[in-house]
Amino acid sequence: MSEFAKIEKKWQKRWAKDKIFEADPDSKRKKFFLTVPYPYVNGALHIGHGRTYTVGDLIARYKRMQGYNVLYPMASHMTGTPVQGMVDRVLAGDPDANEMYKRDLRLYFDTEEKVNAQLAKFKDAMTTASFFAKVISQDFSALGYSIDWRRKFTTGDKTYNKFVEWQFQKFMEKGYIKQGNYPLLYCPQDGNPVGEDDLLEGGSAKIKEFTAIKWPFEDGFLVAATLRPETIFGVTNMWINPKAKYVWAKVDGEKWIVSKAATEKLKLQAKEVEIIETFPGSKIIGKSFKSIHDGHEIPILPAEFVDPNNATGVVYSVPGHAPFDYIALRDLWEDPSDLAQYGISPEDVRGIEIIGMIDMKGYSKFPAKDAVENRDIKAQTESEKLENATQEIYKAEFYDGVMKDNCAQFSGRAIKEVKEDVVEWMKTINRVDIFYEPDQRPVICRCGANVEVGVFAGQWFLDYTSPGWKEASRKALENMEIKPDIFRNLFESTFDWLAQRPCARRRGIGTRLPFDPDWIIESLSDSTIYMAYYTIAHHITDNKLKPKQLSYKFFDYVFLGKGTPAKVSKSTEIDVNLLKSIRSEFMYWYPNDQRHTAPSHISNHLSFAIFHHVAIFPEKYWIQLISINEHMNMEGKRMSKSKGNVIPLVEIPEKYGADVFRMYVISAAEPGTMMDWR
Numbered sequence: 320m321s322e323f324a325k326i327e328k329k330w331q332k333r334w335a336k337d338k339i340f341e342a343d344p345d346s347k348r349k350k351f352f353l354t355v356p357y358p359y360v361n362g363a364l365h366i367g368h369g370r371t372y373t374v375g376d377l378i379a380r381y382k383r384m385q386g387y388n389v390l391y392p393m394a395s396h397m398t399g400t401p402v403q404g405m406v407d408r409v410l411a412g413d414p415d416a417n418e419m420y421k422r423d424l425r426l427y428f429d430t431e432e433k434v435n436a437q438l439a440k441f442k443d444a445m446t447t448a449s450f451f452a453k454v455i456s457q458d459f460s461a462l463g464y465s466i467d468w469r470r471k472f473t474t475g476d477k478t479y480n481k482f483v484e485w486q487f488q489k490f491m492e493k494g495y496i497k498q499g500n501y502p503l504l505y506c507p508q509d510g511n512p513v514g515e516d517d518l519l520e521g522g523s524a525k526i527k528e529f530t531a532i533k534w535p536f537e538d539g540f541l542v543a544a545t546l547r548p549e550t551i552f553g554v555t556n557m558w559i560n561p562k563a564k565y566v567w568a569k570v571d572g573e574k575w576i577v578s579k580a581a582t583e584k585l586k587l588q589a590k591e592v593e594i595i596e597t598f599p600g601s602k603i604i605g606k607s608f609k610s611i612h613d614g615h616e617i618p619i620l621p622a623e624f625v626d627p628n629n630a631t632g633v634v635y636s637v638p639g640h641a642p643f644d645y646i647a648l649r650d651l652w653e654d655p656s657d658l659a660q661y662g663i664s665p666e667d668v669r670g671i672e673i674i675g676m677i678d679m680k681g682y683s684k685f686p687a688k689d690a691v692e693n694r695d696i697k698a699q700t701e702s703e704k705l706e707n708a709t710q711e712i713y714k715a716e717f718y719d720g721v722m723k724d725n726c727a728q729f730s731g732r733a734i735k736e737v738k739e740d741v742v743e744w745m746k747t748i749n750r751v752d753i754f755y756e757p758d759q760r761p762v763i764c765r766c767g768a769n770v771e772v773g774v775f776a777g778q779w780f781l782d783y784t785s786p787g788w789k790e791a792s793r794k795a796l797e798n799m800e801i802k803p804d805i806f807r808n809l810f811e812s813t814f815d816w817l818a819q820r821p822c823a824r825r826r827g828i829g830t831r832l833p834f835d836p837d838w839i840i841e842s843l844s845d846s847t848i849y850m851a852y853y854t855i856a857h858h859i860t861d862n863k864l865k866p867k868q869l870s871y872k873f874f875d876y877v878f879l880g881k882g883t884p885a886k887v888s889k890s891t892e893i894d895v896n897l898l899k900s901i902r903s904e905f906m907y908w909y910p911n912d913q914r915h916t917a918p919s920h921i922s923n924h925l926s927f928a929i930f931h932h933v934a935i936f937p938e939k940y941w942i943q944l945i946s947i948n949e950h951m952n953m954e955g956k957r958m959s960k961s962k963g964n965v966i967p968l969v970e971i972p973e974k975y976g977a978d979v980f981r982m983y984v985i986s987a988a989e990p991g992t993m994m995d996w997r
């Protein structure tokens with residue numbers, strides 16, 4: 320141990336003995352209440368986490384030196400399925416999961432025997448999370464963080480659960496929480512919805528809604544998914560992969576043709592699906608189906624580029640306006656030799672006339688042809704160039720395009736205004752449905768399975784578009800300091816797109832919805848107003864208050880000043896004077912003067928924290944300031960446990976000295992810039 324380390328240890332012991340970071344209300348001093356989000360306790364933390372907590376601690380100490388009475392508390396987050404998922408894998412004997420936990424345990428135990436003994440105790444999520452909660456708090460103390468540990472709790476505590484129940488009861492009273500059919504990313508292997516935390520790959524995936532168009536064919540429909548439903552007037556043919564498997568299936572009572580792979584997705588999307596017949600795509604190639612608007616016959620042509628795993632595996636072709644379709648049709652014109660086996664004559668295919676259905680300045684009758692020729696695209700395999708051309712036409716037509724006079728009742732209208740109306744009209748004649756896909760591939764669950772979209776009846780979600788909520792939250796943001804202010808526009812754009820967001824799931828650690836206990840509130844929804852809970856947590860622990868005493872009346876009184884202490888005392892059996900001091904302690908510390916964290920929290924946690932404060936507390940208790948420091952790289956590379964380029968937090972005091980680390984972290988980079996550890 321170096322001299323530095325000895326000195327650090329000496330003072331840390333002295334601080335603990337003198338309890339100098341235990342902050343109590345003091346009416347003679349100005350208070351400062353600082354929070355940094357509690358860590359997720361599913362393993363050891365590393366220096367990537369260390370930057371944020373260290374900067375937080377430095378702010379706390381700086382404010383103390385300025386004479387403020389500073390409260391800097393910490394707790395542990397364990398909500399949701401990540402811990403449970405890992406424990407399940409350990410119990411199932413998964414070698415990777417075992418090794419992951421062992422690697423972390425070796426940081427805390429010096430023999431393999433002790434490591435195995437601790438691992439053997441990881442039989443349930445609570446035990447595992449509680450172990451890491453304990454060692455992480457020790458790591459924090461060893462780094463000299465000036466935390467008031469009397470106020471610690473975990474999000475799995477029954478007393479904390481009562482607080483979150485109260486929070487959600489408030490959302491219910493305000494009409495901000497709703498139940499309905501809702502599409503979610505879903506793991507077919509686990510049989511459960513998945514969140515960002517559950518994904519190995521595709522963590523930023525969102526759900527894309529396609530219009531599924533039902534083209535009349537024989538006694539049913541050929542069903543093709545599209546993002547451009549207005550192009551139904553320009554269809555010259557259907558593309559079907561001759562080698563892929565297709566089915567005739569009864570879908571909600573109608574006969575549909577889709578790829579066999581698509582039937583699994585339809586089932587997840589709450590459709591009743593019964594397969595009638597499976598056949599190769601080649602069987603229907605050469606036949607014809609009917610157009611939507613005037614019923615004319617259109618041929619089905621072969622195309623091996625059609626991926627049966629993408630959407631419905633049925634693709635309608637608009638060669639005048641879609642570069643992929645244009646080049647595929649051109650290829651058939653140039654080499655029609657494949658067509659004979661399907662009984663299609665080359666003359667018939669050469670006779671197909673491309674349809675121009677959208678007028679647009681700067682383009683010829685067939686914009687897709689322009690885009691292909693400008694890029695000199697020769698083959699279907701030049702997918703990057705083709706994707707590029709597709710984007711160009713999509714954007715140009717959306718903003719500048721006008722429907723030509725071959726578009727029935729929609730002729731003469733601008734594309735951006737007509738899209739919705741075309742879908743509405745097709746609804747009235749039963750020609751559309753909805754089909755969901757993730758907006759990127761691959762999206763892989765931690766269990767290794769491909770993630771799909773599931774539609775859930777009865778899903779609970781918070782509706783951020785509820786009347787008045789966004790306006791009030793924008794006001795809170797305007798009056799709030801953001802440091803550095805360059806991050807403000809990220810908040811503003813998040814506020815713009817926030818709409819309905821699922822807030823509960825079927826399993827994991829956490830708080831059950833008070834009005835529907837089959838559901839557990841998920842991890843980004845139970846961690847938004849807990850800064851208020853810090854102000855009272857030690858009273859609950861020290862006085863051994865029971866969960867049932869922490870009723871809605873208790874929290875209404877403590878946080879909102881509703882009711883009288885006498886009445887609340889009577890119904891909760893909590894001493895009147897204790898109630899009063901809990902209430903006054905909350906009023907002393909709140910609002911949260913500064914919340915410090917990293918930019919990745921802006922689009923979720925921090926924005927939700929603002930919205931939820933606005934929903935529940937009066938304006939004087941809204942968050943005052945949010946400060947952000949950027950992430951840390953390891954010698955120019957992104958840090959990640961799986962890459963192995965991380966330094967565990969626990970090793971820092973021994974290896975470098977806590978104070979050396981703190982000095983380095985605070986001086987190596989401005990908060991708003993990436994820090995590179997070297």
Ligand SMILES: [Zn+2]
Nearest residue numbers: 506509764766
């Ligand atoms: Zn899975």
